[in-house]
Amino acid sequence: MTPRPLIAGNWKMNGLLRHLTELEVVAGAAAEAGEGRDLLICPPATLLSASAGLLFGKVAIGGQDCHAEASGAYTGDVAAEMLADLGATYVIVGHSERRAIHGESDEAVRAKVLAAWRAGLTAIVCIGETEAEREAGETLDVLSRQLAGSLPDGVTARNTVVAYEPVWAIGTGRTATTGDVKEVHDFLRQKLTERFGSSVAGGVRLLYGGSVKPNNAAELLAVANVDGALIGGASLKGEDFVAICRACP
Ligand code: PEP
Numbered sequence: 001m002t003p004r005p006l007i008a009g010n011w012k013m014n015g016l017l018r019h020l021t022e023l024e025v026v027a028g029a030a031a032e033a034g035e036g037r038d039l040l041i042c043p044p045a046t047l048l049s050a051s052a053g054l055l056f057g058k059v060a061i062g063g064q065d066c067h068a069e070a071s072g073a074y075t076g077d078v079a080a081e082m083l084a085d086l087g088a089t090y091v092i093v094g095h096s097e098r099r100a101i102h103g104e105s106d107e108a109v110r111a112k113v114l115a116a117w118r119a120g121l122t123a124i125v126c127i128g129e130t131e132a133e134r135e136a137g138e139t140l141d142v143l144s145r146q147l148a149g150s151l152p153d154g155v156t157a158r159n160t161v162v163a164y165e166p167v168w169a170i171g172t173g174r175t176a177t178t179g180d181v182k183e184v185h186d187f188l189r190q191k192l193t194e195r196f197g198s199s200v201a202g203g204v205r206l207l208y209g210g211s212v213k214p215n216n217a218a219e220l221l222a223v224a225n226v227d228g229a230l231i232g233g234a235s236l237k238g239e240d241f242v243a244i245c246r247a248c249p
Contacts, residue, residue, distance in 0.1 A: 004036070006228035007039055007040070012044075029238075037248050042092055056087065062088050063121075066115055066119075070119075080116045080119035107149065109125065117159050128166045134166065147188065161205045162188060165210050178220065207228045208228075222249055
């Protein structure tokens with residue numbers, strides 16, 4: 001059985017209170033656009049509480065990152081427990097922007113996955129190769145290393161989602177070809193199967209992310225072993241996010 005698709009929006013460091021009108025659009029369309037799919041919005045932490053109020057019971061909300069510890073002297077950081085406290089059920093970890101800008105290693109990402117699980121959240125674990133790595137023919141090696149290093153033992157279909165996000169496709173308007181996406185997603189499913197067994201691996205959702213837009217979502221989401229999408233820029237407009245949800249087979 002193929003997993004139930006997940007369409008997830010990542011607002012990154014965008015959005016003020018006045019932009020919550022975009023979430024009203026999503027909430028209004030959620031019953032129909034979410035038919036047979038799970039919908040998720042990850043707003044900035046500052047908007048989580050207000051988003052939870054708007055989306056409650058219609059669309060899940062999630063954090064964009066969490067600290068590995070539950071509390072303590074970590075100025076500016078947010079614990080997984082704090083996200084859960086506001087109604088979040090997911091948290092993105094290991095996004096390429098955090099790996100590149102904040103120097104997060106696979107080991108650090110793995111600690112965050114454990115923190116997410118500790119708080120009862122589903123971790124969306126991002127992996128992806130850079131353009132240089134792709135051109136050097138290292139894509140599958142890089143993904144294999146990131147997957148092995150970022151996932152702790154204990155993965156289940158409920159507690160973990162894996163997002164394949166080629167770094168060169170994020171925010172650039174360039175997308176991987178459907179052939180490239182298929183090759184990578186088939187490979188990731190195989191790697192998960194080798195480590196966690198087929199019944200767990202078959203249920204873990206594999207998202208594609210990288211310049212998914214209303215005009216390319218249908219073909220990307222139709223690829224075998226693609227169980228949804230992680231959407232950055234296009235999730236900022238409620239109508240675009242809803243159009244992508246509707247494009248999901
Ligand atoms: C992302 O940041 O996870 C992402 C996929 O961004 P975009 O859709 O803007 O490429």
